[in-house]
Amino acid sequence: MAWQQIHLQCANSQVEMAETFLMEAQALSIVMEDAGDQPLFEPMPGESPLWDDVIITAIFDASLDINFEEVAHQIAAQVDASRVWLSEVEDKNWEREWMKNYHPIECANNLWIVPNWITPPKPDATNIIMDPGLAFGTGYHATTRLCLDWLTEQDLTGKTIIDYGCGSGILGIAALLLGAKQVYSVDIDPQAVIATNQNADRNQVADKLQAFLPEAFTDFCEQNENILPADIITANILAKPLISLCPYFATLIKQDGKIVLSGLIESQLSEVNAVYNEFFSLEPAHAYVKQDDSHWQRLSGQRR
The missing domain is CATH 3.40.50.150 (Vaccinia Virus protein VP39)
Structure with a gap:
């Protein structure tokens, strides 16, 4: 089974909305990473700080009957994303891969x-x-x-x-x-x-x-x-x-x-x-x- 990924780069203030739209589109998981090189130091328990500029990656079952490119650009427009792109991930034995x-x-x-x-x-x-x-x-x-x-x-x-x-x-x-x-x-x-x-x-x-x-x-x-x-x-x-x-x-x-x-x-x-x-x-x-x-x-x- 292959996996489809949608990547969005947007401002910190738009992350929560982007997550909501991606989950509504049937994303299985969402990962966030720094779009630049901004350090975040020592979050205390309960804190979840984010970078000012964030790359959000959502993973989908590629077999879904969805036009992923269309979905990606629709969500990008709604959250004012500065970049949007797609990629595919081939399936692996993930239980062993990380080892x-x-x-x-x-x-x-x-x-x-x-x-x-x-x-x-x-x-x-x-x-x-x-x-x-x-x-x-x-x-x-x-x-x-x-x-x-x-x-x-x-x-x-x-x-x-x-x-x-x-x-x-x-x-x-x-x-x-x-x-x-x-x-x-x-x-x-x-x-x-x-x-x-x-x-x-x-x-x-x-x-x-x-x-x-x-x-x-x-x-x-x-x-x-x-x-x-x-x-x-x-x-x-x-x-x-x-x-x-x-x-x-x-x-x-x-x-x-x-x-x-x-x-x-x-x-x-x-x-x-x-x-x-x-x-x-x-x-x-x-x-x-x-x-x-x-x-x-x-x-x-x-x-x-």
């Missing part, structure tokens, strides 16, 4: 990230077996690698770790494979909690990892006072939530406990460090995996 983009990654100190459908290239290494699923944290992003490299440099034996913003669970699972005693993983996304539990089971560490939504974690801590303070906090999120979470993190970690923060770019370091300086002594490090990643930063250090 082609993932391959084993070697991190620092013999730590590997291996997609669960691939045999580990070094069976004797510390192998994190991952299914990226729908959650952030495949290991391909520089911020994840910065945190993983930091974990390999720590003595994690017997340590209790809180992984805040856990995504796929990759940091907590790595910590357990490197010797940690217990990990508590937290994320605002229910899908992340599901993915973390699945990946923990896949790596045979599910008995040492518990995953929570934030409110559930707070309740758990209140009912189990012995779990705090933790030895280490990992948080690979973004600057704004990291800043707002700083006082809370300070209550979760013991004196001289260690913390690692990422999801930061160089221009954000001073603001984040200024806030954390009340509770933590932190030092920066930048990504060195690829030249294009060098703007990603990490802060790590100890609770004062």
